[in-house]
Amino acid sequence: MGKVAIVVNDDSPSKVFPAFIIGSSAAATGDEVIMFYTPGGGSALVKGKLEAMEGKGLPDMMELVEGYQLLGGRLLLCELCFEAKDIAHDSIRDGVEIVGATTFVAEATGATLSLVFG
Numbered sequence: 001m002g003k004v005a006i007v008v009n010d011d012s013p014s015k016v017f018p019a020f021i022i023g024s025s026a027a028a029t030g031d032e033v034i035m036f037y038t039p040g041g042g043s044a045l046v047k048g049k050l051e052a053m054e055g056k057g058l059p060d061m062m063e064l065v066e067g068y069q070l071l072g073g074r075l076l077l078c079e080l081c082f083e084a085k086d087i088a089h090d091s092i093r094d095g096v097e098i099v100g101a102t103t104f105v106a107e108a109t110g111a112t113l114s115l116v117f118g
Contacts, residue, residue, distance in 0.1 A: 015041065017053070
């Protein structure tokens with residue numbers, strides 16, 4: 001059992017889908033998984049955005065998200081998203097932790113696998 005740190009710096013389906021596919025796969029194998037959304041990817045965590053994502057031949061996004069969270073995967077959103085991307089606090093989906101980059105770095109310490117999508 002290891003720790004996986006995933007950074008998502010793009011809100012397009014071509015970046016968000018792989019992050020959730022790998023993240024949920026790692027969580028299913030017992031790894032501790034944290035996914036950190038930077039300002040470039042932060043709008044993906046606005047209510048309704050993930051629900052609208054589709055991809056040909058890809059799994060259902062909401063099944064990925066729900067499975068990821070049920071397996072203990074954590075969603076962290078950079079606090080800079082609110083001002084940098086004009087995202088309202090109350091528009092963020094439930095279950096998302098708002099943190100600074102310093103908190104993410106501390107949480108990611110000791111990760112055996114680190115991935116960046118963006």
